[in-house]
Amino acid sequence: MKKKVLINVFLMLAVMLLAGCSVSKFIPEGSYLLDDVKIESDNKEIKSSQMNLYVRQTSNAKWFSIVKLPMYIYSASGLDSTKWLNRFWRKIGEAPVIYDRETARETREEMEKAVQNMGYMGATVDMDEVPSGNRMKVYYSIHSGQPYVVERLTYDISDSKIAAYLAEDSTHTRLYEGMRFDVNVLDEERQRITQYLQDRGYYRFNKDFITYQADTMLNTHRVGLTMRLLPYRRTKDDAPQPHRQYTLRNVRYVLGVDFAELSEDALRGLDSISSGGVGLFYKDRPFLRPRVVTDYNHLHPGDLYCSRNVQDTYSSLARLSVLKYSNIRFDEVRLPGDSARVDAYIFLSKNKNKALSFEIEGTNSAGDLGAAASASFIHRNLFKGSETFTLKLRGAYEAVSGLEGYANSNYVEYGVESSINFPEFMFPFLSSDFKRRVRATSEVSVKFNSQVRPEFERTLASAAWSYRWSRRGKATHRFDVLDINYVYMPYISDAFNDYLDRMDQVNPLLRHSYEDLFIVRMGYTYTYNSAGGNAMKAAKSNSYSIRFNIEESGNLLYGFSRLVHKKPKYGDAYQLANIDFAQYVKMDIDFAKNFVIDDRNSLVFHAGLGIACPYGNSRSLPFEKLYFSGGANSVRGWRVRTLGPGSYRGDGNTIDYVNHTGDIKLDLNIEYRTYLFWKLNGAAFIDAGNVWNIRTQGTQTEGVFKFNRFYKQLAVAYGLGIRFDLDFLILRFDGGMKAINPMYTGKDRYPIVSPDFKRDFAFHFAVGYPF
Known part of the structure; x- marks a missing residue:
């Protein structure tokens, strides 16, 4: 009851704020607030979104394309600009856009010229002003008329060598008889020919040497088009001469x-x-x-x-x-x-050969706060071949809460990692020409990490060799030739051992995640981004990205072991240096699509699927390779590692996070992003997903993937977020609420109907966009 009262009070205050933020005081007498701009076209080939480029004055920004809240925030300030509070409201808000009739006419003229350049020479654009009080709506109506079509196409090229080149490249021309007389296409053809000739020795050639002559036939919409090549002149007074190849x-x-x-x-x-x-x-x-x-x-x-x-x-x-x-x-x-x-x-x-940097960061793992610090040393020219040597030291501390019965309730981590990056393929028998054509890097790295938790101590050591390369375009490839990881568990507390004993009835494979283990893996990752990896371009244009990853571990070792011994000497698994090694195959695919609504609003869709299968020498995946759900980049109504598998609820124990893992993961996300004010952007999102196991683990049958029920076990969340865009860094704050909770039955399964803020809300802080 109290919560409903607070919500009603908040809504009343918001209504009062908007009502009190009178925009009229900022509208000069006789002027109008530009309320909206609409573009209509009678031709499907001329899209309104194309014409938005020529609009010189737009109305105030709308949050989520609904309400002009930045304008109302600005209007909350008084007329006295010397007061600090008024200056503050104006800084974070947006001044009302006062309609400028002259600018609107220029927009109409530019739009008309643009449509005519598309081949609709008789096109007109009407501008209608619709006032309502002190507000103005402007409508632009495009009447394209009949397009002009190139009926006859001829070439006037006296330079026989260039004529031969263009004939050789005729399949790539943008010009053809029957095409619409589009000035933009004609200019693109000039650019294409210029680039083509500059790639063949014509150092002094530019597009101004290519001109067009268009003859329209009387009372028709047909055009005779001639492309003409002008001779070379260094200056206007020089005698014409043939173009030279340099x-x-x-x-x-x-x-x-x-x-x-x-x-x-x-x-x-x-x-x-x-x-x-x-x-x-x-x-x-x-x-x-x-x-x-x-x-x-x-x-x-x-x-x-x-x-x-x-x-x-x-x-x-x-x-x-x-x-x-x-x-x-x-x-x-x-x-x-x-x-x-x-x-x-x-x-x-x-560049500077050497650099030293320090980093301090705050951490928040499932509500447990901590801090981390790191120091990095970089040498950018180790062997005078631009090899980049990196050495990084890192330490972290976190206060772990909710662990009863432990004298030590701290989490301490320290580690060191080093790598050398070579700016080429470091592989024998590759020709210099191949290395020159392919943009590649090779990297060798070693890492050591020690984690000291109240429940256990874990040491991870690894060494890896990998290649990354790309050709012309927007795709990158990564091939991990060899990645060796050694997991060593020097200490497990009695309480955690007792927990693992109890969990043997529920999840008998869990114990294998906390034993000494070798992981010898190979992997390949393919990434494609239609924006070419340009984050700014991706955010402001329709774009999409695809990421595919596949990796395997232990197959070569298993095959060699089977050749030497038909059966394992000790236990159920073959060993390397008296330690079990993992054998599995894992595959992930991610897809994200960005739909730009306008320069301030966009809609982003993301889907991710991952499947991992242990077999042969392993009964379960290594803990580091298991999937988990919830958190800042998944289903944001749950904290990290608190969702799934399936409808598994858990016992509420803090240590139970180890059970909220699976072999299969599905994430579905949709997010509406909008510009707020200053450097702040907002988001409204809906997330769905979960993790599942491939096979039954003890009595935990509710976490097994079944085609006839997995869709019923999808968790759904919704929420709002704030992004603080610092240009070089994006700080993200998301608040998610559970909508459908597969871990419960009855009315608790649908918290969207009867939400409990304490139970159903999760707050996340992260760096960068979630997808």
Whole structure:
């Protein structure tokens, strides 16, 4: 009853606030508040969303596309801007947008011009103003009319060599008879031809040398289109001449030195060395091995100038962390009878070799607060090949609550990890040309981690070798060739041992997760992002991402062991160095889709599925490989590791988190994201998911996956979130409420109908978006 009263009071205060935030005081007399802008089109090919680009004045932002709360927050301030409270409301709010008729007319003209450029030469755009009190709604109506169509397409190209090139590439042209006379397409074709010719030696070519002549036929919507190639002129007064193909004469890398004027004289006084036909110039000593420079170089003396090779060289050099930046400049050789040659100068600026950083962070694991600190050392040029060496030390402390009967209620973790990253494929028999084409890194790493909990102590040691690579495009690949993990349990408390004994009746495989174990795994991960990994672009445009991962462990060891011994010597499992090794296969797939509604609102959908199967040498997955549900990136109505498997409820014991794991995981999420004010964004979300086991574990049958009931065991949550966007970092605060709880029956199964805030609410703090 008290909660309902508080909710009603809150709603009344919100209504009073909105009612008291009069916008009228900020609207000058005779002016209007721009209430809304609508675009309508009589042609399905002309979408309103396309025309939004030309709207020069939009109305105030709406939270979740419903209410203009930022404007009302601003309006809560008084007219006296000297008061700090008024300044505060104005800073976090948004000033009312006052309608500007001249800007609206410019929008109409720009929109009309844009539609005409799409081939609808007779198109018109009407603008209707609909006032209501001191508010104004503006409607733009697009009347496209009949499109103009290219009936005849001809080419006027006197340069026979370029004509032959274009004929060779005719299958890629954007122009064809019967196409709509779209000015945008014509310009795209100019850009495409320019890029095509610049990749074939035409260093001085630009799109202004390509022009169009369009002849419209009287009283028809048919166009005769001629593409014309203009001859080359350095200046307007020069005589026309054929376009020339340029060849690279010299390719020179200049390390740690820069000069404004490109000349032979500028290189005097520098030491030099030649490698692979490329000259390296430096002072004192080069900070990169000559072979490294030539392996990342795509420009070679004697080759035709190619703009793609220039960009590939930039991209390759960008992978070298030792470089602060690179700059490629060309000098045209001006010699009698030899004017079609250029010298390439590539200037490399050195980054700081070494860096030391410190990090302090707060932690919150299922409500237990703690702190962690780490120190990292980076060397970006360990062997003068831009190899990145990293050494990181980390320590953490957490106050564990709810563990009765333990003298020590602290969680302490410390660890050290080190890695060396090579900016290429470190593998024998690979040619330099292959390494140059594929953007790859190789990494070797070792880690040691010690966890001291009240219930047990765990030590993890690992060593790994992996490759990561990508080609042109938006896909990346990761291949873990070998990843060896050793889990050592030096101490298990008597109380935890008793707990494992009791759980043998419910989950007899649980004990295997707390025994010494070797994990020798291989894995492959494929990631595709339609935005090309650009987080800003992904957030502001329709985009999607796919992630697929598969890994296996123990198969080679198991096969070798079976060759040597038909049966295990000790127990039920084969061993490596007298320690059991894990054998399993695991597969995950994630999909996320971002639908942009406007520049302030978007809808994001995410689906994730994971399946892992232990077999052969293992009866259960290693604890680190088990799935869990709940938490900031899953079903946010539950705390991490408190949901599932299936309808398993648990005994409420703090240690029971070890049972809330499974071999199968399903996550379904939908989130509406909106801009609030200043650096704050909001979100409303609905989550669904759970984890399940593949086979029955003791008496815990409610956690086993069954096709005829798994959908009934899906947990559902809803909630709101705040994101604090610091440009380089996003801090996220989410509050989730349980809607459907498969762990209960009866009315408690549907807390959305009768919520209990203490029981059904979960708060999460995280860094970055959940998906």
